[in-house]
Amino acid sequence: MKYRTPLAKARGLGAARSGTTRWWMERVTAAALIPLSYWLVKLVDLSATTPYAETRDWLAAPVNTVGVIAFVAAAFYHAALGLRVVIEDYVDREGSKIVLIWLVNLGAALLSLIALLAVFRTLQTG
């Protein structure tokens, strides 16, 4: 005899609870990245065409400081959420899945911190 109702069993298991937040944040960061991609393209371009001092001055202009920082934050957040979906789709074993997702999340958090610190350190040398 089972006394638990189907609802009680389903509670807390559904993707509908926390899953929608991630799904939604993936769309929010995607929308943010449409304009923010400009700073990615510009950074890549500068790295090929422009020497140190000018690049530093470019980064020090407030619009570019904010643009680069916002890009870094949105891109790593979006990438972590996106890679999580990919891992969930292809990695079958529960253990490996959890470890990989944690590695991705930690990596994204650390790398975005490193990048943000680099931006601030660059501004201090101006």
Added chain:
Amino acid sequence: MNAPHPRPLSPHLQVYRLPLTAVLSITHRITGVLLSAGLLSVVCLLSALAAGPEAYASAQAIAGSGGMRFLSWAFIYALFFHLCHGIRHLIWDAGQGFEAGTLNRYAWIELTASVLLTLAVFVLSSRDSL
């Protein structure tokens, strides 16, 4: 979760010739993963910039080599492809654009737009006006 019994397998991806829309869909996923890897180089560039003129110059020497120039353009094209198809995802998520005719037309618009955007960056960059 490991399924206790063999599950029916479908669709058999190997026996279909994939329609354009399916190719774009998997390419969106692949570019998403490659772009994520590319973010590592962005972190490196910013760190080298923070480390000073010499460090940045040596990072630039590598970024400016033929192979890395090629990779940078591939990266930018991947970004624009992912962006264009991503916009379509956002339109889909808003519940629009599912009609069969629209699907194929959008697929071509998307491909053209991503090539044009890459070319635009190329032209603007070579005129120093990006």
